[in-house]
Amino acid sequence: MSTLQEKYPAEIQAILSKYPVEQARAAVMPLLYLAQRQEGFVTKGTMNEIAELLSISVTDVASIVGFYTLYYDQPGGKRRIQVCNDLPCALRGAQEFLDKLCDNLGIRVGETTADGLVTVESVMCLAGCDKAPVFQVQTGEGLSYHENQSVESAMALVESWRKDARSSQDADKK
Amino acid sequence: MAVGKAPKNKATQSKYVLLRHRDIPGLDQLEVYQNQGGFKAFRQCVASMKPEEVTEVVKASGLRGRGGAGFPTGMKWSFMDKNSWPHYVVANADESEPGTFKDREIMENNPFQFLEGVAIAAYAVGAQAAYIYLRGEFWQLAHQLDQRIAEMESAGLLGDRLFGSQYSLRLYTHLGAGAYICGEETALLESIEGKLGQPRLRPPFPPSYGLFGKPTVVNNVETLTNLPLILERGAAWYRTMGTEKSPGVKVFSLSGRVNRPGNYELPLGTTFRELIFEHGGGIPKDKQIKAIMAAGASSALIVADERALDTPMDYESVPALGAQLGSASVIVIDETVSIDWLINKTVHFFKHESCGKCTPCREGTFWMMRLTDRIASGEAKWDDVELLREVANQMKGKCLCALGEFSIEAVLSGIDRFRADFESRVKAPSRLVETA
Ligand SMILES: Cc1cc2nc3c(=O)[nH]c(=O)nc-3n(C[C@H](O)[C@H](O)[C@H](O)COP(=O)(O)O)c2cc1C
Ligand code: SF4
Numbered sequence: 365m366s367t368l369q370e371k372y373p374a375e376i377q378a379i380l381s382k383y384p385v386e387q388a389r390a391a392v393m394p395l396l397y398l399a400q401r402q403e404g405f406v407t408k409g410t411m412n413e414i415a416e417l418l419s420i421s422v423t424d425v426a427s428i429v430g431f432y433t434l435y436y437d438q439p440g441g442k443r444r445i446q447v448c449n450d451l452p453c454a455l456r457g458a459q460e461f462l463d464k465l466c467d468n469l470g471i472r473v474g475e476t477t478a479d480g481l482v483t484v485e486s487v488m489c490l491a492g493c494d495k496a497p498v499f500q501v502q503t504g505e506g507l508s509y510h511e512n513q514s515v516e517s518a519m520a521l522v523e524s525w526r527k528d529a530r531s532s533q534d535a536d537k538k
Numbered sequence: 539m540a541v542g543k544a545p546k547n548k549a550t551q552s553k554y555v556l557l558r559h560r561d562i563p564g565l566d567q568l569e570v571y572q573n574q575g576g577f578k579a580f581r582q583c584v585a586s587m588k589p590e591e592v593t594e595v596v597k598a599s600g601l602r603g604r605g606g607a608g609f610p611t612g613m614k615w616s617f618m619d620k621n622s623w624p625h626y627v628v629a630n631a632d633e634s635e636p637g638t639f640k641d642r643e644i645m646e647n648n649p650f651q652f653l654e655g656v657a658i659a660a661y662a663v664g665a666q667a668a669y670i671y672l673r674g675e676f677w678q679l680a681h682q683l684d685q686r687i688a689e690m691e692s693a694g695l696l697g698d699r700l701f702g703s704q705y706s707l708r709l710y711t712h713l714g715a716g717a718y719i720c721g722e723e724t725a726l727l728e729s730i731e732g733k734l735g736q737p738r739l740r741p742p743f744p745p746s747y748g749l750f751g752k753p754t755v756v757n758n759v760e761t762l763t764n765l766p767l768i769l770e771r772g773a774a775w776y777r778t779m780g781t782e783k784s785p786g787v788k789v790f791s792l793s794g795r796v797n798r799p800g801n802y803e804l805p806l807g808t809t810f811r812e813l814i815f816e817h818g819g820g821i822p823k824d825k826q827i828k829a830i831m832a833a834g835a836s837s838a839l840i841v842a843d844e845r846a847l848d849t850p851m852d853y854e855s856v857p858a859l860g861a862q863l864g865s866a867s868v869i870v871i872d873e874t875v876s877i878d879w880l881i882n883k884t885v886h887f888f889k890h891e892s893c894g895k896c897t898p899c900r901e902g903t904f905w906m907m908r909l910t911d912r913i914a915s916g917e918a919k920w921d922d923v924e925l926l927r928e929v930a931n932q933m934k935g936k937c938l939c940a941l942g943e944f945s946i947e948a949v950l951s952g953i954d955r956f957r958a959d960f961e962s963r964v965k966a967p968s969r970l971v972e973t974a
């Protein structure tokens with residue numbers, strides 16, 4: 365497998381240029397997002413590469429992955445639906461939304477659907493409390509907000525991903 | 539008026555100071571923002587004012603930090619150590635307090651007023667680089683801001699020797715990755731430096747030892763977004779709004795059991811009653827209001843009686859109710875919500891977000907979680923409630939940062955002020971909360 369430096373040389377340069385040269389370590393968080401892009405989680409190999417690139421220990425990189433909740437060292441579903449069930453949202457029905465969504469997907473909170481497409485997680489406040497139910501969708505490519513949701517709208521979203529997945533599989537077969 | 543058709547070269551009268559995008563269409567476009575007088579204030583600062591003069595105007599305006607503590611902004615700037623260079627400005631866009639969603643609206647819809655505010659603060663403290671620290675969830679917003687910063691560079695509003703002066707400035711975004719504690723300013727600085735987001739021991743404070751060990755000002759997004767108009771219209775104008783000790787306007791994030799949740803820009807000193815019942819449209823299904831949290835999950839619970847509802851929301855009046863204004867994230871609780879359920883929620887939040895650096899907070903939030911779980915399940919005895927109170931009291935004043943102190947606010951005020959909810963729960967298990 366090719367390294368981050370082979371895959372994203374320009375982006376790595378752009379990230380490093382944001383920080384004083386002698387403070388290269390500051391680049392570790394943006395580099396971890398880059399590392400997560402392809403697989404949706406940070407592999408051992410990319411942890412080693414980031415450590416080397418920034419002259420810090422692999423343990424340091426791993427502890428940062430462990431500390432921050434948006435980094436993963438294990439694969440999950442292709443998309444993570446992160447439903448806010450914090451106090452203000454819970455006062456507006458977030459728990460019911462989360463339960464029904466999971467029922468519809470046939471999984472429990474924290475689990476991944478059998479097709480590996482979706483993991484559902486319960487998360488803390490997302491700064492969208494006036495638009496509950498609210499969730500974000502995280503993939504290796506980034507995060508997006510989905511506000512004022514219903515179980516129907518969320519399921520429609522999941523259905524559209526399933527369709528995309530099927531058509532890309534078909535394309536692979538041809 | 540159609541979107542994007544703001545009049546050329548004529549400023550629209552907006553009733554807002556911060557949420558001006560609500561009545562100026564297209565304000566998120568650089569051209570429209572400039573046609574509305576945008577960047578005149580920054581240009582004027584750089585071209586014709588000394589940095590200390592800018593600080594003096596901000597001091598005179600009485601602007602206080604909107605991130606929670608309400609510390610006077612101009613005074614904070616004047617603490618910067620002038621014997622150590624370079625200086626940095628950091629915009630705190632971590633916005634993770636449950637119930638807070640104002641900075642996001644500002645940055646999404648009125649981004650240039652915020653960025654101009656960052657630039658003005660940087661000039662005032664002699665910083666040539668400023669970082670905007672956004673919570674990781676604001677991924678798309680960070681990419682939008684990157685584009686806007688690039689537009690500003692192309693337009694000559696950022697970069698080297700601005701407006702023919704010797705002053706140069708660059709802005710950078712930095713994304714967090716899901717950790718409430720990174721909103722605490724020293725944890726935030728650690729996080730930018732590529733370390734675990736854990737608070738530093740203080741002193742030294744950021745104005746003497748901040749980012750990369752250099753003097754640093756950390757200001758909240760909303761604080762910074764006030765600056766362009768303060769510089770343009772003057773300190774006296776700003777003081778015509780709000781109260782004497784809490785001048786100006788505030789964006790109140792209103793959430794919970796209220797008909798019209800959302801952000802409301804109002805003068806500091808507006809009453810809870812006006813916010814909740816006039817602007818927020820009151821309580822759904824005509825239920826009774828029971829409690830108010832004024833500062834998100836970090837609040838003490840205010841008993842929502844007539845006196846509380848008539849209390850002005852400013853930095854002096856809310857403490858008289860045994861609470862704080864904080865980030866002014868007003869969560870409304872109605873009569874159907876049981877307070878033991880509520881503190882179980884807040885305690886879970888703080889347990890999850892404790893950074894683990896100091897024992898009282900790490901252990902205390904864990905034990906409070908165990909106890910509130912048991913109480914909520916209906917299997918607790920009154921002794922458990924007493925033990926919960928004791929654990930919370932043990933934490934008081936012993937935590938390394940304010941997160942630990944925040945975590946006990948709702949617990950202690952909840953048990954003291956809503957005792958009946960706990961008494962009924964230890965006698966009989968029942969539903970936690972009626973659905974909305
Ligand atoms: C646990 C904790 C979380 C905080 N979160 C935020 C936050 O999300 N945004 C913010 O602006 N300030 C937050 N603060 C306050 C900051 O530490 C700091 O006081 C503030 O950014 C200063 O800016 P101001 O003077 O403009 O208010 C937090 C403080 C603590 C203790
Ligand atoms: S009080 Fe809590 S969040 Fe703050 S330093 Fe201690 S463990 Fe970390």
Ligand code: FES
Pocket residue numbers: 448449450451452453454488489490491492493494496498636637638
């Ligand atoms: S509580 Fe859910 S977004 Fe704030």
